[in-house]
Amino acid sequence: xxxxxxxxxxxxxxxxxxxxxxxxxxxxxxxxxxxxxxxxxxxxxxxxxxxxxxxxxxxxxxxxxxxxxxxxxxxxxxxxxxxxxxxxxxxxxxxxxxxxxxxxxxxxxxxxxxxxxxxxxxxxxxxxxxxxxxxxxxxxxxxxxxxxxxxxxxxxxxxxxxxxxxxxxxxxxxxxxxxxxxxxxxxxxxxxxxxxxxxxxxxxxxxxxxxxxxxxxxxxxxxxxxxxxxxxxxxxxxxxxxxxxxxxxxxxxxxxxxxxxxxxxxxxxxxxxxxxxxxxxxxxxxxxxxxxxxxxxxxxxxxxxxxxxxxxxxxxxxxxxxxxxxxxxxxxxxxxxxxxxxxxxxxxxxxxxxxxxxxxxxxxxxxxxxxxxxxxxxxxxxx
Amino acid sequence: xxxxxxxxxxxxxxxxxxxxxxxxxxxxxxxxxxxxxxxxxxxxxxxxxxxxxxxxxxxxxxxxxxxxxxxxxxxxxxxxxxxxxxxxxxxxxxxxxxxxxxxxxxxxxxxxxxxxxxxxxxxxxxxxxx
Numbered sequence: 257x258x259x260x261x262x263x264x265x266x267x268x269x270x271x272x273x274x275x276x277x278x279x280x281x282x283x284x285x286x287x288x289x290x291x292x293x294x295x296x297x298x299x300x301x302x303x304x305x306x307x308x309x310x311x312x313x314x315x316x317x318x319x320x321x322x323x324x325x326x327x328x329x330x331x332x333x334x335x336x337x338x339x340x341x342x343x344x345x346x347x348x349x350x351x352x353x354x355x356x357x358x359x360x361x362x363x364x365x366x367x368x369x370x371x372x373x374x375x376x377x378x379x380x381x382x383x384x385x386x387x388x389x390x391x392x393x394x395x396x397x398x399x400x401x402x403x404x405x406x407x408x409x410x411x412x413x414x415x416x417x418x419x420x421x422x423x424x425x426x427x428x429x430x431x432x433x434x435x436x437x438x439x440x441x442x443x444x445x446x447x448x449x450x451x452x453x454x455x456x457x458x459x460x461x462x463x464x465x466x467x468x469x470x471x472x473x474x475x476x477x478x479x480x481x482x483x484x485x486x487x488x489x490x491x492x493x494x495x496x497x498x499x500x501x502x503x504x505x506x507x508x509x510x511x512x513x514x515x516x517x518x519x520x521x522x523x524x525x526x527x528x529x530x531x532x533x534x535x536x537x538x539x540x541x542x543x544x545x546x547x548x549x550x551x552x553x554x555x556x557x558x559x560x561x562x563x564x565x566x567x568x569x570x571x572x573x574x575x576x577x578x579x580x581x582x583x584x585x586x587x588x589x590x591x592x593x594x595x596x597x598x599x600x601x602x603x604x605x606x607x608x609x610x611x612x613x614x615x616x617x618x619x620x621x622x623x624x625x626x627x628x629x630x631x632x633x634x635x636x637x638x639x
Numbered sequence: 640x641x642x643x644x645x646x647x648x649x650x651x652x653x654x655x656x657x658x659x660x661x662x663x664x665x666x667x668x669x670x671x672x673x674x675x676x677x678x679x680x681x682x683x684x685x686x687x688x689x690x691x692x693x694x695x696x697x698x699x700x701x702x703x704x705x706x707x708x709x710x711x712x713x714x715x716x717x718x719x720x721x722x723x724x725x726x727x728x729x730x731x732x733x734x735x736x737x738x739x740x741x742x743x744x745x746x747x748x749x750x751x752x753x754x755x756x757x758x759x760x761x762x763x764x765x766x767x768x769x
Contacts, residue, residue, distance in 0.1 A: 376703055388726045392706045393714050400697035408739045453698040501716045501724035506695050
């Protein structure tokens, strides 16, 4: 396998971007990634996207995006794994370069969620339609059930959940690309409207438009594009049962632990080596479950990790310095690639106010559905 | 929902038809072709008991359009005595009272109505007992 580097990155601001279409968002991010590396060609494009078909009635995004990038002819296809589509696109880009199948690959993600589709129903299509959604459960409802099981078996409190949002909004307030650049208090979170008990509005990531793209190439060709490449040293994907009812313990996300195990093994790293992480906090409970499953905090310590400052900037292991999905925004297909960009900037020392001092090893974790798929990537700076 | 799609699911929704793996004894609901635990392909059909215990739950305040008139309503993962787990709505009670450990009976009810002269869709809901 060849060593793989990220040599360029570009993303749109995340938010309700009414002036931009699905293709506008993609082109803005992809062109910025190419420009940042001074690249004039790619061999392949992987477009992470959960549901262009349901959100705006547009499928077949590979050729559409290659065409609008002025690159018709290039191999291009859409990659889907619900909210982990971006991470899956990055994983396939990594495979293409590592295997020698392609030299220069654009791994991107895009989602246009505010063009009038019934977002609740579209997102619910990442759950089991016949056995879960049919009976009236929503996506926040599934995570609410995970939260209630976590509270029941591990003593997690509503305040613990609130602290995840407070921490991530504090980080996001420093991110010029974030949808919500405002801080929130525990009190505001606990008084926000109820979505699915015990999850309130401010425990939930928003509906967002956005796109993100990174350029990958073999490490030994990276100097053509940048003098600060970031090595992609581990990539792991895993699945778990689709329906929440089929999990022995609804408060444990098996796919996250398994995808992490595979990525750590490939990277030759352990959780203790990770200095900064982007974790899939689609709902506050998800970050609590994921930091434990990734081994970033000890088993049983996830609930208090945000409140204690352990996972805040300046803490032992800063998590979601970008603001996470909660504050930065969650254009579902773009999220996995945007996470990679935050780690890319951190490991190049370019994260500005959000910089984790001296960070050399980072991790991103992107999850689909109620944890039925998960993708983990591990990165190492070359400084 | 086109009627064949609804009709196909009737065995599990109307009768709670499940399957037990002959090789490892695992229970699957609804039935499957391949055992999720050991990949065995000899699966014995049987019907679940119409009762169970709540494993975890929520109260949905922001519902999908089809359930707008019912919110807030309780949803739960319920485990039957055979070890099968189902996603069901829990009704005929204060939704706030539904939580892990609650015993429910599984009763045949209307689940949803398809709009514009579509079909009435049935299945099971949990009702607290005791």
